[in-house]
Every structure is written in structure tokens, then in C-alpha cells.
Amino acid sequence: MSIRMMTLVWDTDLPATEKLVMLALADCANDEGKCWPSISTLMRKTGASERTVQRAIQALKEKGLLRRDDVHGRGCLYFLNPRHVGTPVNTAPVPQRREPPSERHPTPVTEAPHPRHGDTQTVIEPSENHQEPSEESSPGSEPSLSVAEIVDAWNDLAARCGLVTVVKLTEDRKRKARTQAKRFSIDDWANVWRNIEQSSFLRGGNERGWRADFNFILSESNFVKILEGKYDSAQGAAGTSARRKSDREIGMGLARDRRTALDRAIDEGLTNLDVIEGIVR
Numbered sequence: 001m002s003i004r005m006m007t008l009v010w011d012t013d014l015p016a017t018e019k020l021v022m023l024a025l026a027d028c029a030n031d032e033g034k035c036w037p038s039i040s041t042l043m044r045k046t047g048a049s050e051r052t053v054q055r056a057i058q059a060l061k062e063k064g065l066l067r068r069d070d071v072h073g074r075g076c077l078y079f080l081n082p083r084h085v086g087t088p089v090n091t092a093p094v095p096q097r098r099e100p101p102s103e104r105h106p107t108p109v110t111e112a113p114h115p116r117h118g119d120t121q122t123v124i125e126p127s128e129n130h131q132e133p134s135e136e137s138s139p140g141s142e143p144s145l146s147v148a149e150i151v152d153a154w155n156d157l158a159a160r161c162g163l164v165t166v167v168k169l170t171e172d173r174k175r176k177a178r179t180q181a182k183r184f185s186i187d188d189w190a191n192v193w194r195n196i197e198q199s200s201f202l203r204g205g206n207e208r209g210w211r212a213d214f215n216f217i218l219s220e221s222n223f224v225k226i227l228e229g230k231y232d233s234a235q236g237a238a239g240t241s242a243r244r245k246s247d248r249e250i251g252m253g254l255a256r257d258r259r260t261a262l263d264r265a266i267d268e269g270l271t272n273l274d275v276i277e278g279i280v281r
Helices: 003-010 016-028 039-046 050-062 147-161 171-183 186-198 220-227 233-267 273-280
Strands: 066-071 075-080 110-113 120-123
Touching: 003 016, 016 039, 016 050, 016 075, 016 186, 039 050, 039 186, 050 066, 050 147, 147 171, 147 186, 171 220, 186 220
Parallel strands: none
Antiparallel strands: 066 075, 110 120
16 A cells, blocks of 8 residues: 555545545555556445446546556556646746845735724725635535435445345435435445445344345444444354353353252252242242
């Protein structure tokens, strides 16, 4: 993995799916941007289908951010060029000339009379280009994925894992998906797709045969549980094993206590069956 390439990719302005594929390539690349991952590796890293990955690669090639060469016996060789949309490699910013202190001229200000005493005070007029900050420009307000990208990724995952695909996208689903996209990053979504695919519990491997659906991941609490691995197969199996072991230990303890009580009753010479049965219980 090249930290240098990853940093350059993060700074590019790309649609979510293309950036995710570019990050997956950078994760396999050296500092020169050279790598040769398979399509299956990119699918695993991004949680996207083969068609989605191939479409993103083609778009990156057309934008000049990526070059792909077919190498006999080694598959495809990729060369990343994330600087293409930013500052060119050989171009440096031109330093601005600063005037000597003696040549600087202060910006004139408007003096207005004091409303009471006739004194003067400095009034700084606001710039014509001044704009008040708005909620839309605040950090974190932009969604990490579009609703269409979330639905496409879910349907790709559902087709591979035997889950129910999205057929009708209601307004309520759109609203929840947009909200979820603002809460979580692209990496969070990729980890959730991977955890669902690796969880037998979420794919129906439970006593009820229940399976996760699209509405399930639109809940913030459910999304966080999946993201933190609460439904991982290893953890589920460990929990079931622990419960079974605990049940066995409790049963063995009750049987041992009853046997001890029965032996004590016999030693004390009790022959009344009702009394013995009461002691055992």
C-alpha cells in the first residue's frame, strides 16, 4: 500500500464509486502508482459487482486518472495518475510579490459621526462578495453516496448472497438512504457490505431463517451493529456455544443437587415418599 497514492486519491474530486475503486487500486500500488490487482480483488475491497468495478475503471481511464495495460501471464497492469485532475507534477505555484512596508497603502475607511457626541468612529464596509455561511456548505453535510449508488450496491450484494433485492424505491426509503449516506463514510459502507457478505446470520443462518433486507440497513442502530461486527459468524457461533455450555452446566448442577438431597433423605431414614419428593424438589 502506498500512503502517498492514497493521499493523492483522497484529494481528487470524483463520484463515490470511482473514488472507491481508485482507493482500492491505490491500496495495492507502490509509490509510483503501479499495481496489478485482479478484478475479484477490487470487488472484494469495494464490495461492488464486477460490472460496477469495470464501469468505474473505464471512467477513470477516460478522465486520464488511470492507465491499464494487458500483460501476458500477469493479467492487467495499472498505472495511477491521481495528479491529473489536480496540480501537474512539474508545475509549482508562482510566488506572489510582496510590496515593501513603505509602499503599502492602507485601505481607506469611512468615517461616520457619532450619534451623540459628534465624535468619529471607524466603519468598515462589508465586501460585495461577502457571503454568510450556510448549512449546505458546512463539513459533513454532503452525502458520501447517492441513493442510486446505495441501491445498486445493495442489489449487487443481494444477488450474490441470496437476499431480497430492492424492487420499489419509495420516498421513505429515499429519505432514509440520503440520511444514512450523510452519517457514514464510503469506507463505512464498504465495510458494511463486506460484513453482511461474511455473516451467515444476516444471510439466513439462524434458527428462524431470517435474512437482512434493505430496510434493515437503513436503520442507524442496525448499520452500526453491522459495521462493528455484531453479526459476524465467528461471534455468533461463539455466543451460541457459550449458551449451550451454560445450559449444560446448569442442568448438571441441578441433577447433582437433587442426588445429594435424595442421599441425605435416605441416610436420615425417611421412608415417606411425599417427604422425599419434597426434599428433592
